[in-house]
Amino acid sequence: MADAETSCSLRQELCKGLIRENPTLVGLLGMCPTLAVTQEAKNALGMGIATTLVLIGSNVVISLLRRVIPQAVKLPCYIVIIAGFVTMVEFLLHGFVPELYTALGTFLSLITVNCIILGRAELFACKHTVIRSALDGAGMGLGFTLALLLVGSVRELFGAGTLFGISVMEQNAVSVLTLAPGGFFVLGCVIALVNRIAHREPPRTAGCTGCPNAATCAASKGGCSQ
Amino acid sequence: MSILGIMLSAILTDNFVLSKFMGCCPFLGVSKKISASIGMGAAVIFVMVCSTAITYPIYMLLLLPRSLAYLQTMAFILVIALFVQLVEIVLKKLLPPLYRALGVYLPLITTNCAVLGVTLLNVDHFASSATFMEGYGKALLYALCAGIGFTLALVLFAGVRERMEYADIPKAFKGIPATLVAASIVSLSFLAFSGMS
Numbered sequence: 001m002a003d004a005e006t007s008c009s010l011r012q013e014l015c016k017g018l019i020r021e022n023p024t025l026v027g028l029l030g031m032c033p034t035l036a037v038t039q040e041a042k043n044a045l046g047m048g049i050a051t052t053l054v055l056i057g058s059n060v061v062i063s064l065l066r067r068v069i070p071q072a073v074k075l076p077c078y079i080v081i082i083a084g085f086v087t088m089v090e091f092l093l094h095g096f097v098p099e100l101y102t103a104l105g106t107f108l109s110l111i112t113v114n115c116i117i118l119g120r121a122e123l124f125a126c127k128h129t130v131i132r133s134a135l136d137g138a139g140m141g142l143g144f145t146l147a148l149l150l151v152g153s154v155r156e157l158f159g160a161g162t163l164f165g166i167s168v169m170e171q172n173a174v175s176v177l178t179l180a181p182g183g184f185f186v187l188g189c190v191i192a193l194v195n196r197i198a199h200r201e202p203p204r205t206a207g208c209t210g211c212p213n214a215a216t217c218a219a220s221k222g223g224c225s226q
Numbered sequence: 227m228s229i230l231g232i233m234l235s236a237i238l239t240d241n242f243v244l245s246k247f248m249g250c251c252p253f254l255g256v257s258k259k260i261s262a263s264i265g266m267g268a269a270v271i272f273v274m275v276c277s278t279a280i281t282y283p284i285y286m287l288l289l290l291p292r293s294l295a296y297l298q299t300m301a302f303i304l305v306i307a308l309f310v311q312l313v314e315i316v317l318k319k320l321l322p323p324l325y326r327a328l329g330v331y332l333p334l335i336t337t338n339c340a341v342l343g344v345t346l347l348n349v350d351h352f353a354s355s356a357t358f359m360e361g362y363g364k365a366l367l368y369a370l371c372a373g374i375g376f377t378l379a380l381v382l383f384a385g386v387r388e389r390m391e392y393a394d395i396p397k398a399f400k401g402i403p404a405t406l407v408a409a410s411i412v413s414l415s416f417l418a419f420s421g422m423s
Contacts, residue, residue, distance in 0.1 A: 028402055031254065032339045036247035076307050079336070083300040091296070106346050109299045113337040115251060180245045181414040188399075188406030196398035 013132050017139030023116045024147035025194045030116040034148055035183040037107050041164050044152025045145065046100040050089050050108065052141025055117050057085040059137035062125040069126075078121045083112045116144060147190075155186050232364060236371035239420050242340045243379040244413040249340030252331050253380060254405055262327040263384040267377025269313055269328070271370065273335055274344050277306045278369035281345040282362055286353065302345045303336075310336045344372045383412055 023029050030051075037047045061081050062069075069077045090108055093101040101108065111117070120140055125133040157163050159177030161170035176182050242248045249270070256266045281302045289295050314332055317325045325332065335341060348365040355361030386408055395404045 031250040032247050035250060075336075076304065079303050079307060080300060083303050087296055087299055090299075106343055106350070109346055110248070110339045110343055112299055112303055113339045113342050115334075115337055118337055176414075179417060180247065181410040181417060183247065184406045184410035184413055188403040188410065191406065192396075192398045192403035195400075195403065199398070 010132065010135055013135040014139040017136065017141075017143035018146065019143070021140075022143040022147060022194075023119075023140050024144055025191055026198075027116075027119075028191075029119055030114050030144060031187070032110070033107055033114060034151060035180075035187060037104055038148055038152035038155050038183060038186075039159070039178045040103075041149060041152040041156045043100070043103050044148040046093075046097070047104055047107065048141070048145025048148045050093065050104070051111055051114060051117070051144055052138065053089050054082065054085045054111050055120060055141040055144075056134055056137040057088075058082045058117055059120055059125040059133040060130055061085075062121045063128060063130045063133035066126045074126070075118075075122075078118060079112065082117050082121070086112045116140060151183075151187055151190055154190070155182055229364075229367065232368050233371045234422060236368055237375040237378065238416065239422055241375045241379055241416050241419075242343070242372050243376055244409075244416040245420075246343070248343040249338050249376055251334065252338055253376075253383065254402065254409070256328065256331050257380055257384040257387055259327075260381060260384045260388065262324075263380040264377070265321075265324040266328055266331065267373070267380050269317070269332065270335060270338065270341065270376055271373030273306065273309050273313060274341055274369045274373040274376075275366060276309050277302070277341060278345055278348055278365055280305050282348055282352075282365045285349045286358060286361070290353070298346065298349065299342075303342060306341050306345070307336045340372070340376055344369050379412070379416075383409060386412060 017023060021027065024031075024034050033047055033051070038044045058078070058081050062078060065077075065081075086109060089111070090101070093104075093108065120137060124136050128136070153163060155177050157168060158174055159179075159182055160175070161168055161173035174182075177186060236242075240246060243250065243253045252266055252270070257263050281298075284301055284305070285295070285298055289297055289301065310333060313335070314325075317328075317332070348368055351368065352361040352365045355364065387405065390404065390408060393404075399407070
């Protein structure tokens with residue numbers, strides 16, 4: 001029973017970031033990269049993966065050091081740890097995927113100041129165990145990647161008529177969507193769509209009855225008691 | 227780049243918020259009132275210029291000669307964190323109303339990508355200048371103008387948002403989505419400046 005309980009809640013740590021607590025579309029964090037690197041779906045995916053790697057690494061290290069870091073200087077400590085991981089990811093991309101490194105430019109270094117990473121460090125990693133923090137980082141990172149990919153695909157498809165560089169409808173492209181105003185516009189519409197879908201769901205009640213995942217969630221089948 | 231070119235590109239054509247997408251969080255968060263957005267802009271200008279004044283020499287004189295250029299992100303963010311702390315203490319003492327109006331967004335200047343962005347872009351753009359002083363001067367000017375461009379965008383947008391309070395907006399678009407769509411129209415008007423470059 002104890003095993004089932006742990007694996008159930010571990011899965012929750014991973015899944016919550018994907019949709020229900022999506023850091024970008026629901027939490028409205030990390031707006032700058034969501035707007036800046038989503039002209040093409042390919043760059044959006046690359047940025048999402050790079051951020052996920054940094055998020056997992058920083059969450060693990062901060063969780064390991066959570067009893068060592070003094071309360072008064074915790075923010076500078078977190079930010080130096082994050083900056084270290086960003087530098088590592090920069091080296092990796094520079095070596096293995098140089099074209100992505102060039103396309104992301106300054107925004108690769110700016111992962112350091114992505115509010116999602118500092119937010120997870122402050123809200124989650126400094127209070128939970130290493131495994132949980134790693135899963136939380138992976139889930140939040142994948143949620144961020146999903147949001148970037150969504151915005152990037154819409155902008156590339158309607159702005160340039162291509163998807164991952166493959167021509168789909170180049171005659172009908174509205175090129176302003178790949179420019180700066182299009183970024184704000186598409187992200188606004190995507191968040192409005194998320195709001196609309198979220199309002200349609202039945203109001204969330206205590207327990208599993210009101211939960212949108214009740215059918216698929218192990219908890220409702222007696223997997224664990226919550 | 228000529229001096230006029232640096233000023234025009236940093237304030238108008240390559241505006242940090244509206245065409246480079248740096249510093250979107252305070253842009254969307256603090257732009258509800260014109261007075262608060264002017265205070266925020268002033269704080270950002272101060273932090274940008276002061277941190278460039280320190281990070282540029284650190285990069286040119288300390289990191290580059292020892293081929294430690296890869297440590298730039300780590301070194302720069304520490305300098306910025308220090309300055310934000312300083313601004314916070316000074317504002318709390320001298321201008322308590324502004325300090326309260328800025329709220330949580332003041333410590334968040336540390337994680338404002340416009341500030342780290344300007345220090346990183348400065349060493350990218352001007353590290354190859356003929357003399358150290360020429361590059362240093364241009365970097366400081368670029369930081370000042372980037373801050374002015376940020377403030378300009380923030381204040382203009384605050385004016386738009388004060389009017390939007392009274393608009394009848396569909397339920398799903400209330401809040402951030404409507405703000406983003408309005409930002410897209412303001413950004414469209416800044417797109418016209420790109421004809422100048």
